[in-house]
Amino acid sequence: MSFRKVVRQSKFRHVFxxxxxxxxxxxxxxxxxVTWDSTFCAVNPKFLAIIVEASGGGAFLVLPLNKTGRIDxxxxxxxxxxxPVLDIDWxxxxxxxxxxxxxxxxxxxxQIPENGLASPLTEPVVVLEGHTKRVGIVTWHPTxxxxxxxxxxxxxxxxxNVGTAEELYRLDTLHPDLxxxxxxxxxxxxxxxxxxxxxxxxxxxxxxxxxxxxxxAHEGARPMRAIFLADGKVFTTGFSRMSERQLALxxxxxxxxxxALQELDSSNGALLPxxxxxxxxxxxxxxGDSSIRYFEITDESPYIHFLNTFTSKEPQRGMGSMPxxxxxxxxxxxxxxxxLHERKCEPIVMTxxxxxxxxxxxxxxxxxxPEAALEAEEWxxxxxxxxxxxxxxxxxxxxxxxxxxxxxxxxxxxxxxxxSTRPGSSISxxxxxxxxSGGSLVGAGEAGKLEEVMQELRELRAMVKEQGExxxxxxxQLGRMENGDA
Numbered sequence: 001m002s003f004r005k006v007v008r009q010s011k012f013r014h015v016f017x018x019x020x021x022x023x024x025x026x027x028x029x030x031x032x033x034v035t036w037d038s039t040f041c042a043v044n045p046k047f048l049a050i051i052v053e054a055s056g057g058g059a060f061l062v063l064p065l066n067k068t069g070r071i072d073x074x075x076x077x078x079x080x081x082x083x084p085v086l087d088i089d090w091x092x093x094x095x096x097x098x099x100x101x102x103x104x105x106x107x108x109x110x111q112i113p114e115n116g117l118a119s120p121l122t123e124p125v126v127v128l129e130g131h132t133k134r135v136g137i138v139t140w141h142p143t144x145x146x147x148x149x150x151x152x153x154x155x156x157x158x159x160x161n162v163g164t165a166e167e168l169y170r171l172d173t174l175h176p177d178l179x180x181x182x183x184x185x186x187x188x189x190x191x192x193x194x195x196x197x198x199x200x201x202x203x204x205x206x207x208x209x210x211x212x213x214x215x216x217a218h219e220g221a222r223p224m225r226a227i228f229l230a231d232g233k234v235f236t237t238g239f240s241r242m243s244e245r246q247l248a249l250x251x252x253x254x255x256x257x258x259x260a261l262q263e264l265d266s267s268n269g270a271l272l273p274x275x276x277x278x279x280x281x282x283x284x285x286x287x288g289d290s291s292i293r294y295f296e297i298t299d300e301s302p303y304i305h306f307l308n309t310f311t312s313k314e315p316q317r318g319m320g321s322m323p324x325x326x327x328x329x330x331x332x333x334x335x336x337x338x339x340l341h342e343r344k345c346e347p348i349v350m351t352x353x354x355x356x357x358x359x360x361x362x363x364x365x366x367x368x369x370p371e372a373a374l375e376a377e378e379w380x381x382x383x384x385x386x387x388x389x390x391x392x393x394x395x396x397x398x399x400x401x402x403x404x405x406x407x408x409x410x411x412x413x414x415x416x417x418x419x420s421t422r423p424g425s426s427i428s429x430x431x432x433x434x435x436x437s438g439g440s441l442v443g444a445g446e447a448g449k450l451e452e453v454m455q456e457l458r459e460l461r462a463m464v465k466e467q468g469e470x471x472x473x474x475x476x477q478l479g480r481m482e483n484g485d486a
Contacts, residue, residue, distance in 0.1 A: 008305060011362060012281055012296055015334065017310030017350050026050075026063060026345040027070040031317050034103075036136055037180065037223050037270045037287060038087045040318030041345070043338050045326030046095040047112060050345060051085045051318075052077065058085035058102045064116040065326075076117040078110055080124050086136045092323070093145050093372040097125075097404050099162075101135030107150045109162050111404045125404045126165045130158045137181060141188045143387050144379035145372035149191065149205075151179045157193070159205050161376045165406050168380060169205050185228040186277065189384045192234050194224040200236055202252050206382065214255035218246055223270040229297060230277035233259070237271035237284060245271055247284065247295070249303050260303040264293070274321040278365050279334055281307070283350075285319045292319075292337065292348070310348065314341050324367040329392050334363055364392045394461065 032040055032051040040051045043065075051060045058081035063071065083103030091097040096112045108124035131152035141147035146163040155178065157171040177196035184191045190211060192202045200217040201210055218224050220239025227235050234250040244266050248258040264271075269288035276283075282304075283294045292310040297303060320338035327333045335350035352363055369390030374383055 010296055010305065010307070012279060012294075012307055012334070012352065015281075015294065015307060015350055015352055017292060017337075017348050019312060019339075020347045020349065024068050024347065026068055028073070028343060029061065029071055029340075029345055031340045031342060031345075032084065034084045034086065036086045037272075038136065038318070039272060039320060041320030041338050041340055042088045042090050042098065043320040043322050043326075044090040044095045045323065047090070047098075047116070048320065048338060048345065049078075049088050049090065049098055050320075050340065051088060054079060054084070057082050058100075058104070060085050060088055060100065062098070062112050062117055062121075067116070076120040078112075078117070078121045080108055080110075080122045081106065083134070086134060087138050089138045089140055091140050092142060092368070093140075093370055094404065095370065099138045099140065099148055099150075101138040101150055101152075103134040105129070105131045105134060105152070107131075107135055107138055107148070107160070109148070109404065126162055126406045128158075128160050128162070128165065128167075130160075130167050130170070131156060137179065139182055139184065141379065142184050142186065142368070143188050143373040143385050144376055145374065146376045147188070147379055149182060149184070151182050151193070153178060155179060157182065157203075157205070161380075162404070163376055163406060168376075169208060171203065171205065171208055174201060174203060174208075174210055180223045181225050181227075183227040185232065186230050187384045187386050188379070190228075192226045192228055194226040194236065194238075196223075198224070198238075200224070200226045200234065200250070200255075202234070206380070212252050212255055214250065217248065217250070217258075220244075220246075222268065225271060225273055227273050227275055229275060230280070233297075235273060235275065235282055235297065237273050242266075243268065245286070247271075247304060249297065260301075262302075262304055262306075272319060274319070274335075274337070276324070276335060278324055278367050279363070281334070283321070283335060283337070285316060285337070287317070288315050290315050294350075310350070312339075312348075314339075314346075316340060317342060324364075325369065325390065325392065327392075329359065329364055330357070332360055332363060359393050366391050 030053040032053055042049045048063045049060050059077040059079040061077055081102040081104050085100050085102050087101045089099050099109050101107050107128040109126045111125050131154055133153040135150050135152045137151040139149050146161055148160045148162050151157045155175045159169040161168050175195050180194040182191055182193045190202055190204055194200055198216045200214045202212040204211050217236050218238025219241040220243055222239040224238035229235055236248045238246055240246050245264040247262045249260040250258050269286040272285045274283040280297045281294055283292055285292050290312050294307045296305045296307055316339045318340035322336040332352045332354045333349055334352055337348045339346045339348055366389035368387035371388045373385035373388050
């Protein structure tokens with residue numbers, strides 16, 4: 001006689017969320033009141049950026065992560081836009097570069113000083129003008145350096161090479177109505193979008209073609225969201241005809257029926273999904289909710305498995321999610337969210353309880369690092385590449401960032417030339433890069449410098465290891481002395 005397993009086995013079943021103590025929150029921040037379903041918050045291992053209320057234009061705060069407590073009203077902001085800022089996104093390949101989209105119809109890219117702002121920042125590195133209505137979405141390409149996507153209320157998607165301030169692709173016929181969100185796939189060869197016409201579309205940006213489309217993915221009239229998962233499937237959030245909030249999982253090969261469809265509740269806030277490709281966990285936060293639900297996506301039916309809910313008292317105005325390389329692996333932290341209240345930002349730590357202090361391989365597979373896998377020119381020429389992965393075993397050490405420089409020239413005109421025939425082609429037009437990025441270092445002198453840095457890093461690691469072993473020996477000796485053995 002066989003017994004069916006009542007509880008599904010999962011290492012994430014006991015994940016629990018915990019807000020940090022009050023002194024580790026960011027207090028007295030006037031979070032933007034603009035009516036737009038963006039996250040209003042972006043975070044990376046160095047900085048926290050929050051869109052704030054500003055008179056006479058648009059602004060956002062950029063705070064070093066360790067600047068907790070009360071934020072002075074006079075703290076400098078990034079304030080170059082002439083209309084409210086609607087969306088912000090940190091560059092995945094440089095922790096000091098951030099893009100912003102605004103009601104003033106422009107996209108601006110900013111270089112934040114290494115130690116944060118000492119005075120208001122009004123001059124962007126580059127202004128990208130091409131939209132005729134407000135720009136509500138900005139998102140960087142996951143693997144190609146300097147490639148940025150923007151989408152506006154003119155129903156147009158533009159893809160830019162930030163390094164040359166050049167418009168690479170204009171997709172103006174694929175969306176008949178307002179675009180709610182855009183999400184790149186793992187290697188950046190495709191993106192999916194959710195639109196006000198209730199359709200989810202999968203688009204090849206370089207060909208400008210529609211790869212797949214599902215009409216009425218969710219039948220309700222309220223905003224939807226669609227994100228790509230690591231295996232190429234699409235996860236959507238939306239509303240039913242009866243205004244109940246829904247989650248769905250779709251196979252792009254067959255969009256006729258969802259692989260899974262779950263109804264959550266009948267609240268009216270848009271659901272914002274945050275996806276962790278390393279653990280296949282999706283965290284769903286509703287705007288105006290006071291909870292974060294999380295689900296594990298697997299290959300076995302019913303595919304979307306509810307894990308747990310983190311609940312607090314205050315509703316959330318927005319939410320930011322820390323990249324994996326910014327988490328504390330020693331505390332088994334698998335996610336950290338930055339929840340926006342009306343007047344503060346509260347970090348929420350998601351942890352898997354483990355008794356051992358050792359590095360947990362199963363929780364921390366190699367994750368996307370800060371090095372770009374491709375240059376913009378290579379991506380334009382048709383190449384794709386998965387993210388370059390790094391191990392979190394020796395806790396991520398951020399490298400020295402280079403300044404973003406813009407060199408205005410046309411990438412499309414010479415992208416067809418092979419890199420071997422183009423003089424100096426291996427040198428990127430722009431340097432949003434980290435110091436370890438070997439592909440953009442040219443010449444024996446620079447290669448020698450890189451080797452010196454790597455050698456120094458190896459020696460430091462060896463020294464740290466040696467000191468760790470010495471501390472262990474001394475602790476053992478001390479323990480024996482205390483026990484009267486020595």
